[in-house]
Amino acid sequence: MKAAVCDRYGPPEVVQIREVPTPAPADGEVLIKAAATTVNSGDARVRALRVPRGLGLAVRLRFGLTQPKQPIFGFEVAGQVEAVGTGVTRFQRGDRVVASRGLDLGCHAEYVTVAEQGAIATIPATLTEQDAVALCFGGATALHFLDRGQVAAGENVLINGASGAVGTMAVQLAKHRGAEVTGVCSAANAELVRSLGADHVIDYTAEDFTRNGQRYDVILDNQGKATYARVKGSLAPGGRVLMIYGDLLPTIAASWQKAVVSGTARPTADHLRTVVSLAEQSVLKPVIDSVLPFAQIVEAHRRVDTGHKVGSVVLTFA
Ligand SMILES: NC(=O)c1ccc[n+]([C@@H]2O[C@H](COP(=O)([O-])OP(=O)(O)OC[C@H]3O[C@@H](n4cnc5c(N)ncnc54)[C@H](OP(=O)(O)O)[C@@H]3O)[C@@H](O)[C@H]2O)c1
Numbered sequence: 343m344k345a346a347v348c349d350r351y352g353p354p355e356v357v358q359i360r361e362v363p364t365p366a367p368a369d370g371e372v373l374i375k376a377a378a379t380t381v382n383s384g385d386a387r388v389r390a391l392r393v394p395r396g397l398g399l400a401v402r403l404r405f406g407l408t409q410p411k412q413p414i415f416g417f418e419v420a421g422q423v424e425a426v427g428t429g430v431t432r433f434q435r436g437d438r439v440v441a442s443r444g445l446d447l448g449c450h451a452e453y454v455t456v457a458e459q460g461a462i463a464t465i466p467a468t469l470t471e472q473d474a475v476a477l478c479f480g481g482a483t484a485l486h487f488l489d490r491g492q493v494a495a496g497e498n499v500l501i502n503g504a505s506g507a508v509g510t511m512a513v514q515l516a517k518h519r520g521a522e523v524t525g526v527c528s529a530a531n532a533e534l535v536r537s538l539g540a541d542h543v544i545d546y547t548a549e550d551f552t553r554n555g556q557r558y559d560v561i562l563d564n565q566g567k568a569t570y571a572r573v574k575g576s577l578a579p580g581g582r583v584l585m586i587y588g589d590l591l592p593t594i595a596a597s598w599q600k601a602v603v604s605g606t607a608r609p610t611a612d613h614l615r616t617v618v619s620l621a622e623q624s625v626l627k628p629v630i631d632s633v634l635p636f637a638q639i640v641e642a643h644r645r646v647d648t649g650h651k652v653g654s655v656v657l658t659f660a
Pocket of ligand 1: 383384387480483503506507508526527529530531546564586587605607608646649650651652
């Protein structure tokens with residue numbers, strides 16, 4: 343099969359499409375023939391080792407000290423079940439599924455194995471594979487943090503970085519919970535963020551949300567800008583900061599605060615079932631920056647590297 347192989351850290355050009363052996367499903371595993379995958383901010387960060395300050399060594403220990411231990415990147419895949427391993431009962435050949443291998447990666451390939459008990463869900467008939475895969479990364483991350491932050495109806499929630507993969511899902515999911523949502527994005531994306539349900543939009547190039555006198559019950563930051571020290575004055579009593587991305591020292595400094603939620607999201611089957619079901623009900627809209635053929639994966643990495651994609655960059659397989 344063809345896979346995008348990355349056997350050293352570096353710029354987008356280190357990613358090369360090569361022939362590699364097609365995996366076979368082990369006991370309890372499902373083999374998926376890929377129809378669509380994404381290049382997400384996580385892929386680009388690991389590829390370039392562009393990680394929060396202070397976490398370089400930890401990331402190298404996790405992903406490979408001098409070169410990637412798992413040379414095939416890719417967090418998520420959507421496609422058809424091609425075969426199942428012994429003991430698999432919930433899926434069968436031909437089922438349309440979306441799955442995430444999370445930090446185990448391996449989804450930039452024509453065939454991908456996923457544990458039946460892992461993060462895998464059936465794609466509803468009304469949803470395309472491209473839509474389903476575009477919901478995964480941002481949807482699972484947003485659900486993980488909104489749950490841990492116990493975001494509830496009537497709360498005032500600010501999403502810093504409202505136009506990326508995580509932000510576009512967080513805006514919609516917070517709104518769906520009945521929160522009053524403020525999205526922080528550039529003017530170019532204001533209309534989109536409003537159309538996703540944001541009640542208020544702040545242009546980060548023109549206004550600093552930490553200095554506008556507003557108080558929020560929840561500040562979700564995926565831009566590494568909302569250290570606790572910087573935003574505590576913008577929190578209402580009982581307010582929480584959901585630090586999706588942040589440097590090590592400010593994160594440690596804030597970790598004794600009950601008000602701060604940080605760490606890494608682990609996509610689950612529940613997350614995927616929730617996002618595809620909400621999309622089926624037209625509650626959640628997949629936001630797709632661009633769709634490229636798998637052969638153009640280097641171009642996809644370049645787009646993600648700009649830091650200005652809107653939603654997800656999707657790759658399709660012939
Ligand atoms: N902790 C976890 O488990 C976890 C999970 C997933 C992701 N993450 C991290 O979360 C971050 C967001 O991920 P993502 O996939 O959503 O990223 P993304 O899609 O690449 O984000 C791109 C968006 O960020 C916006 N942006 C850039 N600078 C901004 C600023 N100063 N203020 C507000 N918005 C700004 C851009 O809008 P403009 O073009 O208008 O600037 C663009 O639409 C990444 O750093 C990722 O590594 C962490």
